[in-house]
Amino acid sequence: MALNQSIAFAGSPIDRADNLRADPAALAGLMNWKARLLKLDGLMPELDEQGRLGWGTLADAPEDAELVFLGLDRSEGGEKPCFAAVPAEGDSRPRMANPQLWALMATLDRGDLALYGGARSLTDWHARHRFCAQCGAPTHLAKGGWQRTCGTCKAEHFPRTDPVTIMLAEFEGRLMLGRGKGWPEGAFSALAGFVEPGETIEEAVAREVFEESGVRVRDVTYVASQPWPFPSQLMIGCHSHANNDALTIDETEMAEIRWFTREEVAASMEGDGPFRAPPPHAIACNLMQWWLEKTA
């Protein structure tokens, strides 16, 4: 429970009120003077003077903007419908967390960060899915932003959430950590990879570790999960036991993979060890903290 409560991008205070999404009359009724519009500059939030998420009214949205219904905010008493506008321009480049975003994660209130992350994934998906993958015709936003519908072939499209496994592999008290290609010298984290069609979480973990390190793992257990809005991953954090420590590194993906002792991991998490630990808002950091506590 303590672990789940320390996961960044979790803990949104908003009621998604999904029963209202498919009810056009109810949705129209929510678009009133009480409704709040999340202030975004493209995909980045505009903060208020207190460093909280900035909010305006629906009148601030461009005339032709597509609006996504995020849910109902009851945090200040009453019931405020919350919306976000889809950016006019999509951008298909990979969306990694950049320095500006890491700074935001470090300062934004927990609930605000979760609300922003969900809104970001959703508006970004709309901006990059204005056409029908089935027939190529334009699509339009439907069900309060939880669907797009093709105007021509009527195909229905839904926001993506891509499951990614991220895993610790342990062997005789040491932890396998890797440095991806292009990462700064000394930065190590848990290995990770997308769950593919046709495999369980446990199979994805075992495949990914074997592909990247050449090591077979067993006894995969689930630890915790995190929504990661760059652009829209569900990070599924796991632990596993390695059968041996003989590394065969996949050099197309990884610059280095190494085994670290508990003492080395603990020192690095304190900023005083042999590697640079993942930032506190990444689930890899939660997993390593969990492992240190488990093995204390």
Next chain:
Amino acid sequence: MALNQSIAFAGSPIDRADNLRADPAALAGLMNWKARLLKLDGLMPELDEQGRLGWGTLADAPEDAELVFLGLDRSEGGEKPCFAAVPAEGDSRPRMANPQLWALMATLDRGDLALYGGARSLTDWHARHRFCAQCGAPTHLAKGGWQRTCGTCKAEHFPRTDPVTIMLAEFEGRLMLGRGKGWPEGAFSALAGFVEPGETIEEAVAREVFEESGVRVRDVTYVASQPWPFPSQLMIGCHSHANNDALTIDETEMAEIRWFTREEVAASMEGDGPFRAPPPHAIACNLMQWWLEKTA
């Protein structure tokens, strides 16, 4: 471990050999006389005389077919590259498991079922994603079928895997089960729903149970997962404890929700109880079996 080994659609014998996907020369080299083509009629498998998956050669594929590289089969010694052809026509209708498919699940060898499920999800995704969601232009298959690339804006698109939570909720020794709208009279199963952008697995479980039943749950734990190829879900099976048993049923989704005692669940799983249990290849059945063993 016994639980994971009883999950249907898991346990594919194939090596996905993902390192070969991004290597056009290696892929071309695999398309030789040893390569096998999965025999499909649309999305349904063509079985051989032993009731196993039928295989042909690449010469059986239409001249202009898009081919997906499934991986390497080493089950008979040697190393056979396995492919499947994308159906010419996509179909955007929801892909539920139909009676023909349930029959297939009951008879197909475990490894064959897993291999077929993965191939089905993948070829189905290609057939329904021939256009770019970003700009509407045609896309082409890339990386051995693990990507599509837009010929115009160059956007890269990847096969979908949609995480779905499916959960048991327990209160004072009784289990909450539901009958969805349109399900046969007497058929009950675990509640389920898609994980949405901006939430953890645990949050999705709690939201889904509350939306459908009005009951708050706590202490969510992960039990097992299953790839479900209709069209491409990752079923994430969980257990939770309900705070109370006062039901407020969402009648837009559910026909009935009821609480069943351990004895009622056990009898129904034996085919002799108050409800019709989910079929053995659905993870709901594994979850209920797990719960019976846990509470034995």
